[in-house]
Amino acid sequence: MAEQDDQALPKPPPLPASVTRGSRKTRTGEVISSSMNKTIVVRTVTRVPHPKFGKIVNQMKKFYAHDEESKAKTGDTVRIMETRPLSKLKRWRLVEVVQK
Helix, strand or coil: CHHHHHHHCCCCCCCCHHHHCCCCCEEEEEEEEEEECCEEEEEEEEEEECCCCCCEEEEEEEEEEECCCCCCCCCCEEEEEECCCCCCCCCEEEEEEEEC
């Protein structure tokens, strides 16, 4: 009887990809390591005010990014984009090499 109920309900039309996919974060930073296979380490610098003193300080963070063609080398400025988890640490992928 449950099978008949499922067949009676009409299926909703599929949503367009622009509706179902959320926006992805992008970051720009410097490659500090490219010695791994298909992986680069990118350091980003964000300038934020200190919570107590108000002075502008640099916050540095490292991101592990997927570089399929090994295009980026150490010292390059690159743009990376958030993606699904690719390994234990990799959640970003290389979009473009901004400056060599």
